[in-house]
Amino acid sequence: MEKRVVFNNRVLPYLLLTPQLAVTLVFFIWPAVQALKQSVLLEDPFGLSSQFVWFDNFIALAEDPLYLESLYITAFFSGAVALLALTSALYLAIQADRVIRGATLYKTMLIWPYAIAPAVAGILWLLLFNPTMGLLPYALGAMGYTWNHYTNGGQAQFLVILAAAWRQVSYNFIFFLAGLQAIPKSLIEAAAIDGAGPARRFWTVVFPLLAPTTFFLIVINIIYAFFDTFGVIHAITQGGPAGATNILVYKVFNDGFIGLDLGGSAAQSVVLMVIVIALTVIQFRYIERRVHY
Amino acid sequence: MVENRPWLTWLTHAVLVIGVLVVAFPIYVTFVASTHALFDLVQVPMPLWPGDKFVDNYLQALTAGLGEGSGTQAIGAARMLFNSLVMALGIAVGKIAISIIAAFAIVYFRFPFRMTAFWLIFITLMLPVEVRILPTYKVVADLGLLDTYAGLIVPLIASATATFMFRQVFLAIPDELTEAARIDGAGPMRFFFDIVLPLSRTNIAALFVILFIYGWNQYLWPLIITTDQSMLTIIIAIQRMLAVGDDQAEWQIVMATAMLAMLPPVVVVVTMQRLFVKGLTGTEK
Amino acid sequence: MAEVNLREVVKDYGDLRVIHGVSCDIRDGEFLVIVGPSGCGKSTLLRMIAGLEQITGGEIAIGGRVVNELEPAARDIAMVFQNYALYPHMSVYDNMAYGLRIRGLPKAEIDTRVRRAAGILELGEELLRRKPRQLSGGQRQRVAMGRAIVRDPAVFLFDEPLSNLDAKLRVQMRLEIKKLQQNLGVTSIYVTHDQVEAMTLGHRLMVLNGGVVEQLGPPIALYERPATRFVAGFIGSPAMNFLTARIGADGTTVDLPGGDRLPLPDGDFAAHAGRPVTLGIRPEHLEPAAEGIGVAVAHLTVVVTEQLGADTLIHGHFGNDRSDLTVRLHGTVHAAAGDVLPLSVRPEHLHLFDPDSGRRLDPAA
Numbered sequence: 037m038e039k040r041v042v043f044n045n046r047v048l049p050y051l052l053l054t055p056q057l058a059v060t061l062v063f064f065i066w067p068a069v070q071a072l073k074q075s076v077l078l079e080d081p082f083g084l085s086s087q088f089v090w091f092d093n094f095i096a097l098a099e100d101p102l103y104l105e106s107l108y109i110t111a112f113f114s115g116a117v118a119l120l121a122l123t124s125a126l127y128l129a130i131q132a133d134r135v136i137r138g139a140t141l142y143k144t145m146l147i148w149p150y151a152i153a154p155a156v157a158g159i160l161w162l163l164l165f166n167p168t169m170g171l172l173p174y175a176l177g178a179m180g181y182t183w184n185h186y187t188n189g190g191q192a193q194f195l196v197i198l199a200a201a202w203r204q205v206s207y208n209f210i211f212f213l214a215g216l217q218a219i220p221k222s223l224i225e226a227a228a229i230d231g232a233g234p235a236r237r238f239w240t241v242v243f244p245l246l247a248p249t250t251f252f253l254i255v256i257n258i259i260y261a262f263f264d265t266f267g268v269i270h271a272i273t274q275g276g277p278a279g280a281t282n283i284l285v286y287k288v289f290n291d292g293f294i295g296l297d298l299g300g301s302a303a304q305s306v307v308l309m310v311i312v313i314a315l316t317v318i319q320f321r322y323i324e325r326r327v328h329y
Numbered sequence: 330m331v332e333n334r335p336w337l338t339w340l341t342h343a344v345l346v347i348g349v350l351v352v353a354f355p356i357y358v359t360f361v362a363s364t365h366a367l368f369d370l371v372q373v374p375m376p377l378w379p380g381d382k383f384v385d386n387y388l389q390a391l392t393a394g395l396g397e398g399s400g401t402q403a404i405g406a407a408r409m410l411f412n413s414l415v416m417a418l419g420i421a422v423g424k425i426a427i428s429i430i431a432a433f434a435i436v437y438f439r440f441p442f443r444m445t446a447f448w449l450i451f452i453t454l455m456l457p458v459e460v461r462i463l464p465t466y467k468v469v470a471d472l473g474l475l476d477t478y479a480g481l482i483v484p485l486i487a488s489a490t491a492t493f494m495f496r497q498v499f500l501a502i503p504d505e506l507t508e509a510a511r512i513d514g515a516g517p518m519r520f521f522f523d524i525v526l527p528l529s530r531t532n533i534a535a536l537f538v539i540l541f542i543y544g545w546n547q548y549l550w551p552l553i554i555t556t557d558q559s560m561l562t563i564i565i566a567i568q569r570m571l572a573v574g575d576d577q578a579e580w581q582i583v584m585a586t587a588m589l590a591m592l593p594p595v596v597v598v599v600t601m602q603r604l605f606v607k608g609l610t611g612t613e614k
Numbered sequence: 615m616a617e618v619n620l621r622e623v624v625k626d627y628g629d630l631r632v633i634h635g636v637s638c639d640i641r642d643g644e645f646l647v648i649v650g651p652s653g654c655g656k657s658t659l660l661r662m663i664a665g666l667e668q669i670t671g672g673e674i675a676i677g678g679r680v681v682n683e684l685e686p687a688a689r690d691i692a693m694v695f696q697n698y699a700l701y702p703h704m705s706v707y708d709n710m711a712y713g714l715r716i717r718g719l720p721k722a723e724i725d726t727r728v729r730r731a732a733g734i735l736e737l738g739e740e741l742l743r744r745k746p747r748q749l750s751g752g753q754r755q756r757v758a759m760g761r762a763i764v765r766d767p768a769v770f771l772f773d774e775p776l777s778n779l780d781a782k783l784r785v786q787m788r789l790e791i792k793k794l795q796q797n798l799g800v801t802s803i804y805v806t807h808d809q810v811e812a813m814t815l816g817h818r819l820m821v822l823n824g825g826v827v828e829q830l831g832p833p834i835a836l837y838e839r840p841a842t843r844f845v846a847g848f849i850g851s852p853a854m855n856f857l858t859a860r861i862g863a864d865g866t867t868v869d870l871p872g873g874d875r876l877p878l879p880d881g882d883f884a885a886h887a888g889r890p891v892t893l894g895i896r897p898e899h900l901e902p903a904a905e906g907i908g909v910a911v912a913h914l915t916v917v918v919t920e921q922l923g924a925d926t927l928i929h930g931h932f933g934n935d936r937s938d939l940t941v942r943l944h945g946t947v948h949a950a951a952g953d954v955l956p957l958s959v960r961p962e963h964l965h966l967f968d969p970d971s972g973r974r975l976d977p978a979a
Binding site for chain 2: 666695
């Protein structure tokens with residue numbers, strides 16, 4: 037869509053675009069190009085010279101069991117966070133859409149965790165699950181189950197998934213509720229008159245109409261789990277124990293800033309870039325389709 | 330709903346109450362933890378009711394939450410809250426300002442390289458800080474912006490999302506208004522300030538709420554470009570306070586700081602709920 | 615106060631020509647109405663005069679000054695838009711004052727002008743403080759006119775200003791616009807697709823079709839002597855009936871397919887003798903056949919009757935080729951489907967058009 041009516045001015049539009057484009061070029065495009073460049077270079081340990089090594093850095097990544105492990109952990113982590121955050125949000129949204137009294141209050145009470153930073157969310161759950169003083173390890177201990185996510189990788193994964201999903205439930209809840217409220221009541225009533233019970237109505241009428249929202253949220257949740265959960269990992273587990281929560285974003289930070297492996301870190305950045313581009317394309321394809329509805 | 334069964338209504342409310350409790354429980358425990366002395370806190374099990382150290386803990390958190398380090402002075406949450414506020418406001422205002430004029434240029438003018446500019450802005454969507462972290466750090470370091478507010482803010486204020494949102498808003502402004510303004514003698518900037526800006530008011534407000542929270546909750550970026558304790562944001566400070574190695578972390582102070590870190594964005598979301606939801610979903614007129 | 619001169623005005627959108635050299639001199643104080651079907655270019659032409667569209671070729675002059683390259687604000691015009699285009703966030707007062715403020719008029723002067731316009735349009739003090747969305751359609755229309763009046767322009771431009779109003783309000787506002795233009799005496803150009811507005815509002819009427827002026831003249835002249843078949847069909851409601859016919863061998867009659875012959879009005883049609891023509895007859899010019907007046911056209915077989923109260927519209931078939939014909943008769947006439955009505959028409963109410971070019975055929979001088 038374009039405007040029919042425009043202003044004529046040769047200089048003004050460029051002036052208006054300058055700040056945005058300057059920031060974009062200096063802090064986005066240029067560094068991205070640098071990352072691309074570095075990903076095909078190998079620097080000597082003192083950073084004095086570098087040589088062009090084609091795709092050696094990527095091949096090294098593909099052969100690095102730690103990286104493949106991290107890839108696998110990331111996939112599992114994202115899938116689990118998305119699944120947990122989406123299903124619980126959908127369930128709550130359906131209930132909230134149903135109530136008449138107190139709907140606004142429930143809504144308020146359910147959306148505010150979105151305002152909490154992922155890292156802070158991580159720390160709240162860390163307190164709850166702290167092996168020495170946390171309430172939940174105490175309760176679990178009473179049931180004969182030992183909780184120590186500092187040594188048990190599975191437990192550490194469970195904890196970061198819980199903390200990451202907890203905050204995202206709010207976000208999904210807002211979208212699901214908006215989606216549910218956009219469904220015309222007459223449609224539900226027509227289905228009821230056709231003799232469909234509540235469960236059938238949900239699966240045959242409501243859920244298909246929510247499909248665009250759900251699809252959109254799946255993409256957003258995966259992007260969230262990939263990138264925005266860095267804070268959760270950094271605050272709770274630092275990728276441990278023994279790499280059990282070392283997701284790609286944490287690994288690229290760790291290898292680059294702590295390990296100072298420039299080429300490897302840049303190659304990891306490029307892989308991440310490809311993932312975001314793929315996710316963005318999927319997301320925009322979908323939005324294009326939504327426009328045509 | 331079509332059915333009218335009282336037990337179903339009760340069940341619905343029960344589910345929602347459980348949901349609210351699960352959501353709120355970690356916050357409650359955090360609050361409880363922030364009101365006890367460390368000694369009481371490390372008892373097993375940890376207390377379930379608020380203690381009497383509320384004032385002590387919060388005062389200490391605000392004034393000297395982050396203890397003296399090697400060569401650094403103790404520093405309190407008050408300073409970090411201020412840093413976070415500067416960063417969140419800077420990012421929100423900066424993003425809105427540069428995006429709204431960029432969108433205005435793209436929508437209301439025709440000029441060479443217009444689509445190039447559009448795609449350059451679009452590309453930023455695909456380049457989150459995580460995928461270009463080292464080179465961006467290097468750029469900021471070369472510009473001498475480490476440990477500065479400008480360094481915290483400026484690299485984050487390019488925004489494809491905000492630009493596209495304003496583009497949508499502008500496209501919805503009827504062409505006749507532009508023509509009427511031209512007949513009234515308004516040039517482009519006069520039109521921008523007199524007509525476009527007032528008509529975008531609610532969208533600006535909604536975006537402001539979203540971006541304030543986005544800015545407040547930044548983590549990776551402030552983590553890598555701030556080393557000076559006095560420039561830490563509150564979110565990073567909490568992580569620092571926990572990372573004490575073998576020493577016993579002062580959980581009660583950490584939790585008081587966490588409560589302080591949560592408070593501003595939560596207040597913003599709760600008081601501006603309608604704008605917040607509008608900003609997120611783009612619904613409601 | 616000014617005249618407006620269009621000289622061979624042309625507009626292209628890329629390769630597509632939408633205005634094909636329109637010329638017209640609009641006198642000072644004249645009210646010109648431009649009418650035509652949608653897509654005929656009438657709004658484009660108006661917007662070119664306003665300066666909202668570039669002029670591809672030709673010249674437009676306002677008050678003797680060529681304005682082709684001038685910004686709208688510099689052309690000394692005011693425009694009333696179809697959807698009013700009121701600034702939604704400004705009060706009625708500010709909507710009217712905005713253009714004057716940009717021109718840098720003193721505050722007192724602005725206030726005087728706004729209040730005078732509000733007085734003319736009967737917009738009360740309390741209304742001036744409201745926002746556009748708190749107004750009814752008719753009130754918004756008035757404010758849009760007020761915004762034009764305060765500028766005290768040389769030319770008023772109206773772009774279908776009444777099309778968003780309901781039927782009753784449209785009638786009322788139509789009258790008000792006419793009175794206003796009479797009182798202020800400002801040169802006005804008014805674009806519409808509405809028959810009645812076209813006939814009643816202007817001193818002169820321009821019928822535009824496909825970017826070409828079909829005819830320009832006083833409305834009643836266009837009604838009585840349409841220059842083309844298009845104008846004939848466009849002006850008048852219900853629309854003129856068109857029949858396929860042929861001029862008689864001696865040039866004094868027009869022969870209908872059924873064998874009926876109608877006498878032509880006085881004049882020399884000998885040059886056209888024997889040629890095929892399109893015969894136009896307005897529904898209101900057909901009368902029940904009576905002795906002495908004209909000659910029976912044919913026997914119309916009634917299909918549908920619409921009784922409008924004052925009038926009765928009868929739609930039916932006639933002639934061998936069962937051409938459709940609409941007749942407007944007095945409201946007291948009743949007819950049922952299947953009835954056969956003998957009808958007559960006066961010779962001076964016959965319109966003859968060339969079937970190929972659509973141009974009117976006149977007797978040789």
